[in-house]
Amino acid sequence: MSARAEILAKVREALGADPLEVPVPREYRERGDLKPGSAAVVELLVDRLVDYRAHVHHASAADVADVVATLLADAGTVVVPDGLDASWLGALPAATTVLHDSRSAPQPVEALDAADAVVTAARVACADTGTIVLDGESDQGRRAISLVPDVHVCVVRTAQVVHLLPEAVRLLSAHPARPQTWISGPSATSDIELQRVEGVHGPRTLHVVLLGA
Amino acid sequence: MSTFLGLPTRRRGTPTTDGPLGPVPHPDEPLRWGATFPEAARAALGDAQLRRNLGHATSTIRAKRAAVVGEVSDWEALRDAGSAVKGRVMADLPALLERLEQNVTARGGVVHWARDATEANRIVTEIVQAKGVDEVVKVKSMATQEIGLNEALAEAGIAATETDLAELIVQLADDMPSHILVPAIHRNREEIRRIFLERMGDAPADLTDAPRELAMAARAHLRRKFLAAKVAISGANFGVADTGTLAVVESEGNGRMCLTLPETLITVMGIEKLVPTYDDLEVFLQLLPRSSTGERMNPYTSLWTGVTPGDGPQEFHLVLLDNGRTRALADDVGRAALHCIRCSACLNVCPVYERVGGHAYGSVYPGPIGAVLTPLLTGGAPGEGLGHDDPNASLPYASTLCGACFDACPVKIDIPSLLVHLRAREVDADRDRTVPSGWDAAMRAASVVMADAGRFALAEKAAVVGRVVAGRKGYVRRLPPPLSAWTSSRDLPAPARQTFRDWWRDEHEAPPGGNVLGDGVPGGGTPSTVPDSSAPTSTAPTSSAPTSSAPTSSEDER
Numbered sequence: 025m026s027a028r029a030e031i032l033a034k035v036r037e038a039l040g041a042d043p044l045e046v047p048v049p050r051e052y053r054e055r056g057d058l059k060p061g062s063a064a065v066v067e068l069l070v071d072r073l074v075d076y077r078a079h080v081h082h083a084s085a086a087d088v089a090d091v092v093a094t095l096l097a098d099a100g101t102v103v104v105p106d107g108l109d110a111s112w113l114g115a116l117p118a119a120t121t122v123l124h125d126s127r128s129a130p131q132p133v134e135a136l137d138a139a140d141a142v143v144t145a146a147r148v149a150c151a152d153t154g155t156i157v158l159d160g161e162s163d164q165g166r167r168a169i170s171l172v173p174d175v176h177v178c179v180v181r182t183a184q185v186v187h188l189l190p191e192a193v194r195l196l197s198a199h200p201a202r203p204q205t206w207i208s209g210p211s212a213t214s215d216i217e218l219q220r221v222e223g224v225h226g227p228r229t230l231h232v233v234l235l236g237a
Numbered sequence: 238m239s240t241f242l243g244l245p246t247r248r249r250g251t252p253t254t255d256g257p258l259g260p261v262p263h264p265d266e267p268l269r270w271g272a273t274f275p276e277a278a279r280a281a282l283g284d285a286q287l288r289r290n291l292g293h294a295t296s297t298i299r300a301k302r303a304a305v306v307g308e309v310s311d312w313e314a315l316r317d318a319g320s321a322v323k324g325r326v327m328a329d330l331p332a333l334l335e336r337l338e339q340n341v342t343a344r345g346g347v348v349h350w351a352r353d354a355t356e357a358n359r360i361v362t363e364i365v366q367a368k369g370v371d372e373v374v375k376v377k378s379m380a381t382q383e384i385g386l387n388e389a390l391a392e393a394g395i396a397a398t399e400t401d402l403a404e405l406i407v408q409l410a411d412d413m414p415s416h417i418l419v420p421a422i423h424r425n426r427e428e429i430r431r432i433f434l435e436r437m438g439d440a441p442a443d444l445t446d447a448p449r450e451l452a453m454a455a456r457a458h459l460r461r462k463f464l465a466a467k468v469a470i471s472g473a474n475f476g477v478a479d480t481g482t483l484a485v486v487e488s489e490g491n492g493r494m495c496l497t498l499p500e501t502l503i504t505v506m507g508i509e510k511l512v513p514t515y516d517d518l519e520v521f522l523q524l525l526p527r528s529s530t531g532e533r534m535n536p537y538t539s540l541w542t543g544v545t546p547g548d549g550p551q552e553f554h555l556v557l558l559d560n561g562r563t564r565a566l567a568d569d570v571g572r573a574a575l576h577c578i579r580c581s582a583c584l585n586v587c588p589v590y591e592r593v594g595g596h597a598y599g600s601v602y603p604g605p606i607g608a609v610l611t612p613l614l615t616g617g618a619p620g621e622g623l624g625h626d627d628p629n630a631s632l633p634y635a636s637t638l639c640g641a642c643f644d645a646c647p648v649k650i651d652i653p654s655l656l657v658h659l660r661a662r663e664v665d666a667d668r669d670r671t672v673p674s675g676w677d678a679a680m681r682a683a684s685v686v687m688a689d690a691g692r693f694a695l696a697e698k699a700a701v702v703g704r705v706v707a708g709r710k711g712y713v714r715r716l717p718p719p720l721s722a723w724t725s726s727r728d729l730p731a732p733a734r735q736t737f738r739d740w741w742r743d744e745h746e747a748p749p750g751g752n753v754l755g756d757g758v759p760g761g762g763t764p765s766t767v768p769d770s771s772a773p774t775s776t777a778p779t780s781s782a783p784t785s786s787a788p789t790s791s792e793d794e795r
């Protein structure tokens with residue numbers, strides 16, 4: 025008998041003849057009190073991000089390019105996914121090298137390692153947990169680009185901010201097969217005496233630019 | 238049915254102890270190693286450094302967890318949902334496994350099934366060999382520890398590098414993990430500094446013991462390996478049957494490195510790790526981080542479904558592992574242990590774990606959940622006991638049944654009831670054995686005495702005399718037959734100076750205002766006049782460890 029057949033047979037045998045009906049109570053909050061994109065929900069997100077020691081910046085359509093440029097003032101090379109809103113990069117100094125990356129034309133990992141920073145958009149942000157989700161679409165890019173460079177500038181539109189995790193999950197579940205990275209602050213470890221140290225293997229600096237309407 | 242709550246033991250090999258490196262030799266059986274629990278526990282209790290490290294770490298994490306759980310107004314509703322979803326997974330496991338397989342395959346993944354550790358290790362080794370590499374990077378995974386994958390790969394000439402900081406510490410020290418989540422929780426910063434300096438090879442010579450510096454040394458050490466790795470091996474926290482999506486929850490980014498950069502990814506997942514739908518993640522990704530690291534959310538969670546062309550590994554293998562899980566499933570009470578999402582909250586609140594540490598449990602699954610899961614996974618025929626010749630049979634006794642683990646468990650596994658169930662299972666299994674053993678004779682002798690108040694009182698008096706035969710450490714090492722069957726495999730705490738009945742009578746005849754009993758807090762507030770050790774029929778030496786459980790458990794109450 026194949027391992028597959030044997031394991032499935034053992035599972036069936038273990039469970040016995042009549043399968044149990046297990047009802048799942050879902051009394052937990054599926055929606056929060058704070059409206060998506062509201063000032064209050066953005067404030068909550070900021071509180072969580074600051075707690076994780078992410079750096080939070082506010083921008084409008086008019087000044088987002090300046091905010092991004094200021095954050096990248098010291099970056100010689102910046103990686104961006106090829107679907108990123110080009111206007112966000114409009115104020116970068118001419119000397120900055122911008123590497124475009126896509127699934128069909130990926131940058132080699134050495135180039136990502138040599139780059140100073142990456143700029144991406146996001147799919148959704150959950151205020152309650154301070155979580156930003158990237159789902160690999162063309163404005164967020166391949167998973168590697170937001171991982172290898174040491175500085176991640178992530179532009180989140182305030183309209184993308186929801187209150188509770190179930191709201192975010194239900195939005196993401198429209199496309200469950202997309203490769204997702206949930207980011208809650210910069211990489212961190214608590215492995216040494218449970219003391220939190222920010223910045224291990226992922227980007228050590230996370231800038232979140234909250235882009236208002 | 239009367240349930241015997243004593244402690245069966247039989248000696249196993251004793252670990253070697255030589256400084257900060259390698260105190261626990263790598264076991265042949267990751268689910269059955271080291272000394273028996275009582276032996277190992279007694280040794281661990283003598284290690285003041287270990288107890289300081291553990292006490293500091295567990296109290297820190299308990300406080301963090303209590304704070305972030307306390308702010309979630311619907312925490313109990315989330316626990317109810319999580320518990321029920323897992324119950325439904327078990328009830329519907331065959332169909333869900335088939336669905337997962339179908340969806341992973343449809344998205345370009347390859348699904349393998351492994352009956353046991355040997356088969357899983359062979360499958361993984363063959364995939365790595367087919368890629369023509371002799372080095373792989375690994376994300377911390379309980380499943381691969383459980384099957385001893387690193388050792389199996391090493392035998393095939395493949396070096397597996399652990400990339401989680403704590404796992405790296407454990408691996409460099411040639412040690413065994415002692416905690417599900419923080420495998421090096423038994424190490425303090427100075428020990429870690431020494432391990433890095435002696436074993437890492439490229440640690441800066443002026444490395445201090447500041448956690449930040451130690452973490453940066455690990456970053457530099459592993460970076461080149463990540464960028465060059467061709468094959469990565471991971472576990473999975475969740476597998477979504479409906480979509481074929483797998484999830485890995487982590488903090489450092491080493492998981493993302495492994496799941497994203499190499500060309501080939503191999504994931505080993507226990508068959509119980511399923512959730513039915515993608516939306517079910519909304520429950521578990523709230524429960525898990527708050528329960529485990531005490532954070533609102535862990536820094537990184539990766540979700541992937543088969544292969545995404547142009548993004549991440551282009552070859553994906555999923556190994557579905559049984560290795561005793563169907564055996565645990567066949568125990569219709571014990572199967573609840575398979576609901577475990579490995580958050581480790583039960584370890585952090587456990588007064589026994591806090592004092593003896595993870596190694597004493599002799600399994601990669603320590604603490605309260607380990608004390609039920611290990612015997613269930615390694616038991617004999619489905620639904621039967623291990624027999625007290627098996628060292629794992631003593632694990633269900635590694636508890637005071639204080640209930641702190643149940644309160645902390647995000648999926649509401651009633652660990653104390655499972656422990657009692659497993660104790661009973663062992664006793665029943667013994668009863669069915671045809672040849673009566675000295676054990677049975679001793680039990681029968683005890684039950685004859687205990688069945689009658691007069692005889693019990695007499696026996697108690699006789700037991701007080703037992704103080705004379707107790708050694709200096711207060712343990713009776715040898716009793717005359719048939720009770721010698723008891724002391725041949727365990728020590729008996731020296732009987733009290735005064736029997737409980739005598740003490741009770743004295744107290745009640747004492748002048749008014751005399752304290753009668755403590756304030757009801759288990760182990761706390763006991764009046765000093767209480768006999769200094771428990772009645773002769775109470776549990777074995779480890780009971781000396783967790784006597785002050787009250788502060789530990791109450792700290793965590795919500």
Ligand code: SF4
Pocket residue numbers: 528576577578579580581582583584606642645646647648649650
């Ligand atoms: S038994 Fe519960 S508390 Fe313990 S590790 Fe598993 S899920 Fe966490």
